[in-house]
Amino acid sequence: MAYENPSEYINHHLTNLTYGRHPDLGWKLAESGSEAAEMGFMSIHVDSMMWSIGLGALFLFLFWRAGRKATSDQPGGFQNAIEMILEFIDDTVKQVFHGKTGPLGPIALTIFMWVLLMNSMKLVPVDLVPFTLEQFGVGYQKIAPTTNPNVTLGMATFVLMMVVYYSFKVKGFGFIKELCFTPFNHWLFIPVNLFMELVGLLSKPLSLGLRLFGNMYAGEMIFILIALMFSAGFLLWPLAGGLQFIWAVFHILVVSLQAFIFMVLTVVYIAMAHEDH
């Protein structure tokens, strides 16, 4: 599928493989971005779902196998790596959250590893997977799920649900009282309080999800632009190759940093849900 102009190449690499109900063509795989847009709500990004669920399963399998074969007398390299990650996350959670952590450790571990795996999919060269899949007739493929706003905002919404659940679990009805009476402790100010508190409550997951999406989307965009340079003539190949390498090395930091921040903020939000003002 040769591309005449660069923007078509970029657009191709930015559209997800969507399967949905087209208003007049019925249930089908969308052949083009516009078709996918017309499907509107009744469509699902197959590639993001597959990659994210697959990576989640990979994470669970790896840690399950490490857990099952854990031996204290002669731990293998694999087990050391897993233990290192566990300790790293454990003391981060302990620093942030001083109460009885309960399921908070596993939650933080799952979020960190899952987001890390999903983000690291971006380090795979841009054209490797989409091009090979094209041979099998799969038109579009975006391999990094976190470059899809639905995925990141979906995870952020789940974090919001956890925060609300823990608020109710710890503070019970007090959570509603806190929402209504926090800044101005008088029933007359309830609408003002509610507005301010709800905005504060909802802006947290929104910024959480959009931060991850923004970083990964911008990074992916730079990778695509660099990949475009390869098509710009023989002289530019070493430059583009060097640039791709530099950006990939820098991006390893961004990938792990964003996963770490997503995890730390989740723990912080849940910890805030536990304390009452």
Added chain:
Amino acid sequence: MDMVYLTVAIIMGLGAVSAPFSISLLGSKLLETSARQPELAPALQTKFFIIAGLVEALPIIGVGISMYLIFVVA
């Protein structure tokens, strides 16, 4: 339709002005404190990265949205 490019320029420009200011402020405080108390350097380093990530949030969201505007909308 070329208003999009103007909006993108404004979004990324303002992001590019604000983010370096805050990161440089953070960096200078980190170096200053690490120089004063070297044993705290590693702990400060991790906190520096967390806060740098938080500070980078809005400019990067701006960059993400502006790239979305350029390539998907226009």
